[in-house]
Amino acid sequence: MGIAERKEREKEDMRKLILNAARKLFLEQGYEKTSIRGIADAIEYSPATIYLYYKDKNELLFxxxxxxxxxxxxxxxxxxxxxxxxxxxxxxxxxxxxxxxxxxxxxxxxxxxxxxxxxxxxxxxxxxxxxxxxxxxxxxxxxxxxxxxxxxxxxxxxxxxxxxxxxxxxxxxxxxxxxxxxxxxxxxxxxxxxxxxxxxxxxxx
Amino acid sequence: MGIAERKEREKEDMRKLILNAARKLFLEQGYEKTSIRGIADAIEYSPATIYLYYKDKNELLFxxxxxxxxxxxxxxxxxxxxxxxxxxxxxxxxxxxxxxxxxxxxxxxxxxxxxxxxxxxxxxxxxxxxxxxxxxxxxxxxxxxxxxxxxxxxxxxxxxxxxxxxxxxxxxxxxxxxxxxxxxxxxxxxxxxxxxxxxxxxxxx
DNA sequence: CAAATATACTGAACAGTGTTTAGTGAGCAA
DNA sequence: TTGCTCACTAAACACTGTTCAGTATATTTG
Structure with missing residues (x-):
């Protein structure tokens, strides 16, 4: 029953994917000019997806x-x-x-x-x-x-x-x-x- | 020909009216949560009017x-x-x-x-x-x-x-x-x- | 005084923001 | 194969700063 483990891994990968994109944009263009939509674009997901992994922008910042x-x-x-x-x-x-x-x-x-x-x-x-x-x-x-x-x-x-x-x-x-x-x-x-x-x-x- | 002077005075009054409202809101609720629309509401003018007296929000801040x-x-x-x-x-x-x-x-x-x-x-x-x-x-x-x-x-x-x-x-x-x-x-x-x-x-x- | 003009102001729009929600569609379990 | 879970998204909500066409009033001119 390795499915649950794989899903867990995929979830963690997604969090990392989001965080890496956020860090990249954040360092490139500063916090103020980095939007959730921008991060979503970078990882080619919808903005709403980000909210499935991070509560809000502050949590991303944290x-x-x-x-x-x-x-x-x-x-x-x-x-x-x-x-x-x-x-x-x-x-x-x-x-x-x-x-x-x-x-x-x-x-x-x-x-x-x-x-x-x-x-x-x-x-x-x-x-x-x-x-x-x-x-x-x-x-x-x-x-x-x-x-x-x-x-x-x-x-x-x-x-x-x-x-x-x-x-x-x-x-x-x-x-x-x-x-x-x-x-x-x-x-x-x-x-x-x-x-x-x-x-x-x-x-x- | 005191009309020009009066208009000048009125213009200055308006700038003060805007700035006083801005200061009040700014000190009450902080910079981030103070919007041009909020300032406009407080002085009962349209948001666009503020831009006739101050170039942008930064100039107000300045x-x-x-x-x-x-x-x-x-x-x-x-x-x-x-x-x-x-x-x-x-x-x-x-x-x-x-x-x-x-x-x-x-x-x-x-x-x-x-x-x-x-x-x-x-x-x-x-x-x-x-x-x-x-x-x-x-x-x-x-x-x-x-x-x-x-x-x-x-x-x-x-x-x-x-x-x-x-x-x-x-x-x-x-x-x-x-x-x-x-x-x-x-x-x-x-x-x-x-x-x-x-x-x-x-x-x- | 009437017509022309200058000025003060605004409604509505533009382009963006963070965030929420209803709904879709693919993969898993029965 | 059916039923269901769950990742995902389109669209909307409620904002933001800012701009601009248009209106209505005050002033100047003929």
């Missing part, structure tokens, strides 16, 4: 949300090879900026858009992704404290403070508010600010 | 963008009465957080939404508002440097660094990403982070 965190964790995870915890923290910062700049739509989805947070799954599931990433930051900070780099012992608050700075910096850039620099100087300005911030961390956190 | 900066500058301007520049900077931080929390839709419009930046007026005009506010921050920082509080002499970078932190902190809160705290503890967490950041500033910027 699925991509998970993807985005997975990808970021994969890239940030590379820093594990760096022994010194403070050097690792710095490299995490660089990778964070790199990820945000290279994946502006994903970054938006992860940390700025309200839509995925409104998917009803948000009771617990959606927090997990963000909390896991935040936990990784806390781990590194804890090691920094243990190694004597930071004097502040409230890891939660230290992590929020560092993340706030990083998120603010890349948000200002991604949302085109870095008008204090002339065109082309934004990245250099970010770099200088990052150096300043890390020197503050080194000296007094 | 007009509110100016308002929002005016309001923020008014509230931040109160700190001028504080003599000590570092104390003034701290109070500016408090006021910034207060403004963001009390006016989440306006904050979004000012620093997060891409739409108003796409109004064609953005060549120069739209930058002015933001740059003026950034200039105010730079002034205070310059005074801090002159008073011997900060050692870093690159005001532009110092200002970007401080703003980045502030913007990140309130953005994380406004966009419901402060899930590391349990409900009701977010404001307290922000406060603690702000204290930590300012102590970092005091010791080493």
């Amino acid at each position: 699925a991509l949300h998970e993807d985005a965190f997975l990808k970021m964790m994969q890239e940030l995870g590379q820093v594990r090879s760096i022994h010194d915890p403070f050097a690792r923290l710095l490299e995490m910062g660089h990778q964070y900026i790199k990820y945000a700049i290279e994946n502006p739509e994903l970054y938006d989805l992860m940390f700025i858009m309200k839509a995925p947070m409104e998917a009803l799954a948000c009771r617990e599931e959606i927090w997990e992704d963000g909390l896991k990433a935040f936990g990784f930051l806390k781990e590194v900070i804890t090691e920094c404290v243990n190694a004597g780099y930071f004097k502040n012992k409230n890891i939660e608050i230290s992590a929020l403070t560092i993340w706030s700075y990083m998120h603010g910096l890349v948000s200002i850039y991604l949302k085109n508010r870095m008008t204090m620099f002339q065109d082309g100087q934004e990245l250099q300005g970010m770099q200088q600010s990052f150096v300043l911030f890390t020197s503050m961390l080194r000296e007094s956190l | 007009a509110l963008h100016e308002d929002a900066f005016l309001k923020m500058m008014q509230e931040l301007g109160q700190v001028r009465s504080i003599h000590d520049p570092f104390a003034r900077l701290l109070e500016m931080g408090h006021q910034y957080i207060k403004y963001a929390i009390e006016n989440p839709e306006l904050y979004d419009l000012m620093f997060i939404m891409k739409a108003p930046m796409e109004a064609l007026a953005c060549r120069e005009e739209i930058w002015e508002d933001g740059l003026k506010a950034f200039g105010f921050l730079k002034e205070v920082i310059t005074e801090c440097v002159n008073a011997g509080y900060f050692k870093n002499k690159n005001i532009e970078i110092s200002a970007l660094t401080i703003w980045s932190y502030m913007h990140g902190l309130v953005s994380i809160y406004l966009k419901n990403r402060m899930t590391m705290f349990q409900d009701g503890q977010e404001l307290q967490g922000m406060q603690q982070s702000f204290v930590l950041f300012t102590s970092m500033l005091r010791e080493s910027l």
Whole structure:
């Protein structure tokens, strides 16, 4: 009686088909300009079919949300090879900026858009992704404290403070508010600010 | 020949009528859920009429963008009465957080939404508002440097660094990403982070 | 004052959106 | 082979921003 299993597999394949098309269009043309009809066209199904596999557009967004965190964790995870915890923290910062700049739509989805947070799954599931990433930051900070780099012992608050700075910096850039620099100087300005911030961390956190 | 003047006045009145209705609805129900038709209903005119006074929805948004900066500058301007520049900077931080929390839709419009930046007026005009506010921050920082509080002499970078932190902190809160705290503890967490950041500033910027 | 014109406004349409529902048709179970 | 389940879709609903032809009123001109 392998029919049920095959149907289950086909259902999962269809979900993937939809999600892959959604991701492709989403990354190509941004969230706002990606319509259910567009996704349906891409996979050569009717728009109504999509609703048999995903409750609504927000749920589709939520699925991509998970993807985005997975990808970021994969890239940030590379820093594990760096022994010194403070050097690792710095490299995490660089990778964070790199990820945000290279994946502006994903970054938006992860940390700025309200839509995925409104998917009803948000009771617990959606927090997990963000909390896991935040936990990784806390781990590194804890090691920094243990190694004597930071004097502040409230890891939660230290992590929020560092993340706030990083998120603010890349948000200002991604949302085109870095008008204090002339065109082309934004990245250099970010770099200088990052150096300043890390020197503050080194000296007094 | 006061007819032309009267017509000019009436035209200006109509622009205000539209903008006031737009602001009201916008603040009541957010940008996304405010439609041109809704605004038209509120002022008892046809939707097409609005297009005789504003080019499109983005231009309407842009007009509110100016308002929002005016309001923020008014509230931040109160700190001028504080003599000590570092104390003034701290109070500016408090006021910034207060403004963001009390006016989440306006904050979004000012620093997060891409739409108003796409109004064609953005060549120069739209930058002015933001740059003026950034200039105010730079002034205070310059005074801090002159008073011997900060050692870093690159005001532009110092200002970007401080703003980045502030913007990140309130953005994380406004966009419901402060899930590391349990409900009701977010404001307290922000406060603690702000204290930590300012102590970092005091010791080493 | 009457005719011509300029202006303010609108109804209706266009092209799109997310979403729902009634119904079709192919594959499976009896 | 019949009956039924279930994947799928066409069409509709209720919206959205925006445009345009046409109307009705106010103003200017002859």
